[in-house]
Amino acid sequence: MRLVEDYLQLRSTFAEMKEYQPFPASLGQVAAALFCSQRNAKLIITKMVEQQWIGFVPGRGRGNTSELTFLKSGDEVLLDGAMESVRLGEVEAALKLISEYGKASEIRRQFAEWLSLYFGYQADIQPEQCWECLKLPVYRPIHTLDPARVVYAFDGNLVSQIFDRLIEYDVQEGRFFPGIAHNWRTNEDKTAWTFYLRKGVLFHHGRELSALDVKFSLLRLRSSPVAWLVQQIEEVKVLSRYGIEIRLKAPNHLLLWYLSAFTASIVPADVYRDYPDREPLIPVGTGAYRITKRTSGICQLSAYDRYFQGRPLLDLVEIIYIPEDCEEFLQMKEQELLVVHTGESKEMPALGQRNEQKMVSGTCLLTFNLRKESILKSLALRKALTLLIDRSRMSRELGSPLAAPSESFRLKDMPADRDPNFDPEEGQKLLHESGYGGETLRLYTYSRHMRDAHWLKKEYGRYGIEIEVCLVSWDEMLRNEHVDRADFIIFEAVSAQGITSLMENYLSDNSFLRMHLGEEMEAFVDKEVAKVLSSCEAACESESEIIRRLEPLETKLRESCAIMFLTYKVIGSMYHPSLQNVTIQSHGWVNFKKLWFRNY
Known part of the structure; x- marks a missing residue:
């Protein structure tokens, strides 16, 4: 990006010179134009020659001036540089570059059109392979991908794609179903819970998950902002490689709900033990997608071939952060296959024939x-x-x-x-x-x-x-x-x-x-919650009944x-009829591992 700006500065200094028209320019003049030393100017010139943006013939001998030739227009380099920045996930930098140097409305229009075409469905379909990718613009940044630190719903959605939990809860169906644990049981007063783990569940770094990872994952929450999830746990006991027992200080009829939360995701102890106060840049879970690239502007989720519940159908989901004040550059087109509207962007655009969910x-x-x-x-x-x-x-x-x-x-x-x-x-x-x-x-x-x-x-x-x-x-x-x-x-x-x-x-x-x-209201809250946690099971058979007790x-x-x-x-979401299995989840996003495209 810096090299692009240097070229545009150089082009501005010698604005009267046309492409492919050699002209005399000393190293000192180039250094003055770029506000740098002659030594740095020489390095910059070398890089521009390698990019085939300029031709440069150094002067030989005393009095012989060097010769410079522009091989590309400033607009070409500007547009190419902005596009490359987007590909690298540096959308904000690209938009800043276009805003600062793209004074001509034509350049801004070309970039906006290219950017809109960049998102959506992309595929490489051949007789012996089929690679499919979905690129999504989002208007909110990713704050954390550590389950123990999740606060915002968007982060929680990504965590749910990367990690798994002992059990899962379907809000729409109102029931629990197996996750990493294929079965579980509890004693009569709900103070001891036993979970039986699946065999062959592999983390993204290749190691098999065991009961030790479950114990580590739950106990690490004690020193996290979500310590309330595990505050009633007295002991987590490893029964075998694939068996775990959770003992509670008092009955908790909501434990299954707690264990199905994003924040109760299971992480590998050998990785996260080294990150007590921070998170690894590339998270490691067991989920359907693994992170293969993560910067402040881009997050790539690649399908995990060895996922224990079946490989997802999309090979890559690329999430690209678009700053809210740069939305003007993003013009949704008919080929935009999935638009999720959560409030940061303007009203959802009219895109012709689309299915909608709200x-x-x-x-x-x-x-x-x-x-x-x-x-x-x-x-x-x-x-x-x-x-x-x-x-x-x-x-x-x-x-x-x-x-x-x-x-x-x-x-x-x-x-x-x-x-x-x-x-x-x-x-x-x-x-x-x-x-x-x-x-x-x-x-x-x-x-x-x-x-x-x-x-x-x-x-x-x-x-x-x-x-x-x-x-x-x-x-x-x-x-x-x-x-x-x-x-x-x-x-x-x-x-x-x-x-x-x-x-x-x-x-x-x-x-x-x-x-x-x-303080008084906080004490009242804790007292009322404690009543619900210890309620008899018969009164807490359904989510609606528990919510009624909290009213x-x-x-x-x-x-x-x-x-x-x-x-x-x-x-809400709008999506093309060719995109299948689109369901808005309760946290406002879609489950990527269920998506697929009907191409024929």
């Missing part, structure tokens, strides 16, 4: 920081803030992916068209009673919820409530100094893993909701204005 992915909500000494300790103020917002209008004005006013973590019935909680008259009365005196309240969030945050700022401003919107990156949002400083945080509580997602909001150290609860907890949070539910969020 589902509610979760609810957008606002936390109130009750750990911080501030005016928000006033219940009257928190109630006022809740009553002064018309969530129906918020959904209409902001549009997709906001769907309707929400009153719960999960959509139970058809959402109301009108916000039943909107009462500006009562809200203004409570605002006056609260003693609010114009203090500035800080609302923290990340780019995904930027529009939501500014909408709230504008609405509250109508009533004299000062809101400062503080935007930080996804990673920075988890830093304690931001969480502690924030008066509010907007985030989406996803329903990706059913009960486990709900419990994560209540118990995880990375949960914005829990991090803003006051008093949600009601308490809502009525005490510890949180404010805003809107349900909808995710």
Whole structure:
């Protein structure tokens, strides 16, 4: 990329010179044009000659000037350089290059057209081989591929493709099915669970998985942000190479749900033992796909031929990060076979004949920081803030992916068209009673919820409530100094893993909701959750029954204005009829290992 910029700078310095027209240029002139030493200029010239961008004949003897010939136009080198950067996964750098040097609209148009054609389905089909690849643009970065550190749903989806768990839970069907464990049993009071492992399950680095890996994977969670998953585990006992027993301190009727979570994925002990505080660049799991390349801009998932549940049908899935402010360059075409819309990009485009799927992915909500000494300790103020917002209008004005006013973590019935909680008259009365005196309240969030945050700022401003919107990156949002400083945080509580997602909001150290609860409310949450964990089995046969038992907890949070539910969020996908087995999973993405293309 640097060489491309050097060429464009050199071309700009000698702008009057045409291609294939030799002209005198000393090494000193080249060095001056590139703002470098003559020694570095000589190295740069050598590289450009190797690329066949220039011809260069050094002057021989005193007084003989060197001769330089441009062999390519600046636009050619610019376009080729930007394309190569995309292939390397450096999309942001490519778009920056085009924006800075591609002043001509024709160059920008050519690059935008090429970039759109770059994504989608690619195949090399011959009589004796068939290689198929799906390249997908995404508008959110990958933060981690370590199961123990997963916070965001997109990372969780990738983890589910790379790793496996002891058992799996199908949210749609509402049942468990075998994973790495082909069978399991428990004692009567649910304090001892035995799992029988499959033989021949191989990690991506070739070693067979054993019970020792299961023990290591579960115990490592004790020092992770998801320690709540294993806090009731007293002992993990290896019974044999293919047998493991989990003993609990107290009955936990939700253990199977916990063990099916992304974060409970099984990792190889020999690899992850060396990474207690960080993660390997290339994760190692047993999943249908293995990572073969990973940078900040690209993640390549290659089919794992030895996958114990059957090799996936696509040979390669390439995920390429597109910064949100660069979306203008990406023009979806008719050949775009899969578009997943989760809210970062604009409305889903009209692409002709396409199959569509939509589902509610979760609810957008606002936390109130009750750990911080501030005016928000006033219940009257928190109630006022809740009553002064018309969530129906918020959904209409902001549009997709906001769907309707929400009153719960999960959509139970058809959402109301009108916000039943909107009462500006009562809200203004409570605002006056609260003693609010114009203090500035800080609302923290990340780019995904930027529009939501500014909408709230504008609405509250109508009533004299000062809101400062503080935007930080996804990673920075988890830093304690931001969480502690924030008066509010907007985030989406996803329903990706059913009960486990709900419990994560209540118990995880990375949960914005829990991090803003006051001590009294936190103790109430822990007490209510403990009741559910120890409930008799007959009362917890279904997910819906368990969620019903957690409803008093949600009601308490809502009525005490510890949180404010805003809107349900909808995710959707559009895909070509030739793409088969497309199913939006509860975390908002598709299961790549089930995809295949019907070419004939």
